Amino acid sequence: MRLEIGEILIKDIEFGDSSYVKDNVLHVNKKELEDLILEDDHIKAIDIEIAKPGEKTRITPVKDVIEPRVKVSGGSIFPGIIGKVDTVGQGRTHVLKGAAIVTCGKIVGFQEGIVDMSGPGADYTPFSKLMNLCIVIHPKEGLQQHEYEHSARMAGLKAATYIGETAREIEPDNLKVFETKPMFEQASLYPELPKVGYVYMLQTQGLLHDTYVYGVDGKKIVPTILYPTEIMDGAILSGNCVSACDKNTTYHHLNNPIIESLYARDGKDINFMGVIITNENVFLADKERSSNWASKLAEYMGLDGVIISQEGFGNPDTDLIMNCKKIEDKGIKTVIVTDEYAGRDGMSQSLADADEKADAVVTGGNANELIVLPPMDRLIGFLDYVDKIAGGFQGSLREDGSIEAEIQVITGATNELGFNKLSAEEY
Secondary structure, eight states, X not given: OEEEEEEEEOOEEEEOSSOEEETTEEEEOHHHHHHXXXXXXXXXXXXXXXXXXXXXXXXXXXXEEEOOEEEEESSOXXXXXXXXXXXXXXXXXXXXXXXXXXXXXXXXSTTOEEEESSSGGGGGOGGGGSEEEEEEEEEOTTOOHHXXXXXXHHXXXXXHXXXXXXXXXXXXXXXXXXXXXXXXXXXXXXXXXXXXXXXXXXXXXXXXXXXXXXXXXXXXXXXXXXXXXXXXXXXXEEOXXXXXXXXXXXXXXXXXXXXXXXXXXXXXXXXXXXXXXXXXOSSHHHHHHHHHHHHHHHHHTXXXXXXXXOOSSSHHXXXXXXXHHHHHHTTXXXXXXXXXXXXXXXXXXXXXXXXXXXXXXEEEEETTOEEEEOOOSEEEEOOTTTTTSBTXXXXXXXXXXXXXXXXXXXXXXXXXXXXXXXXXXXX
8 A cells, every 4th residue: 555645834823714724834713613513412611722832732631643644645634533434544644743632531530641832741742833723621420431522533533524624635744655565565575674564552441441443442453464555544543541651642653663674674674574463352262362362473474573562551451471482482582662650769660560571672661650740831621530530649739830740641651652752761
C-alpha cells in the first residue's frame, strides 16, 4: 500500500464566523461545531476552548487527543466508526499538523490525565506543543460510564472530522509518502537486509480499557497483520480510560513513532515487513492464544527481528513477556518497549513479569517519579479528581493550586511508543 500524507502546518487557532484554514491559521466556527456535537442526546452541554503552547493553562481530566485530518482519496476517515468500513492506508490524507482535538470529562475520574501547556509538566507531554481545541463534555444525569465514554469518543472523532474538512482543498506544506508492498514482494525488495516487523500490543482488557480496529473492539479479534500505513491512516482508534502516562491516545496511534522510525530505515539497514497487531487479555487462556498467534505470524512472515510495544502496565506485562519469549523461541530477535513502575525511589521491580529472553529493552521512564506542577492561571475542565487520578494521592492538590503527584498523572509522560522526551543518562 502507498499512502501520501499531506501536512498543513497549523501555527495558530482562532474562533470565527466560519471554519477554514488561511496562512497556517485554523479558524473555527464554535457554534457550528457545538451544534454538531450536541446532536448526541447523551450530552447535556459542552465547553469549547483553545489552549496554546506556553500559556499558563491546565487541561484536565483529559480523555483523548485526536489529530484533525481528512481522506482526500483512498477510503474514508476513521473507518468503521465515522466513515464506512473501507480499507485505509492508501491514497492521500491531509493532516492539520500542529493542531489537536482534546476531549475532557469526568468519565472514570482516576484514569484520565493532566496536560499543562507550560511549566515543568509541559516537558513531559507532547500535547503541550500543539494548538489544542479542547472540548469539555457534560453528560446528562444518570448516564452510565460506558455511555459517557462512547459519547466523549464520538464527540472527539466528530470534531476531528469536522475540523479536518478544512484541509481538503489546501495544498500541503509537506508531502510525505509511505509504502509497503505485499509480503513476498516486500521481502524480495531488499533480500540482503534483515526482515523486521513490529508487534503492536493494543489495550483491550474491557471495562473501558478498549481499543478499536476498523470499528471493532480489539478484545474480539485474534492477532492479524496490517500494513503500517493502515495504522497511520486511522485504522486503530483509542477508546480506553487507563493511566494517563502510558495511554496510547488516538493521536499516538496516528503518529506512532516506532512505525515512522522503521520506515525511515527501510531499505537502508532493515527491510520493514509490516505490523502484527495483538490484544492484551485478562484471562490466561486468552493470553496464551494471542501470544501463540503473534509468534506464529512473526514466523510466517519470515522475520529476523521484531519490536514489541505494550500499552499499560501490570497485567499487560504478562502479555508482553509471553510475546517476547515465544517469538524468541522461534529464533527471532526481539526488542521490547515498555515503561516502569519502580517506586518513587526507583528501587522496586519495574515490571510485573520477566524472562531472561527479554534482554533488549527500551523504557519510557519510571511513572512513579514525583513532580510538582505549579499553579496555572487558567483551567480547562475540572480539578475534582486530581487527588484520585492514578499517580495522585490525598493532598496532591494544594491550596495554592499546585499539584504534587507522580508523573503518572500526565498524559503521555511515559508513553510506551517512545512518544516522549524522557531518556537515560550514563554515569
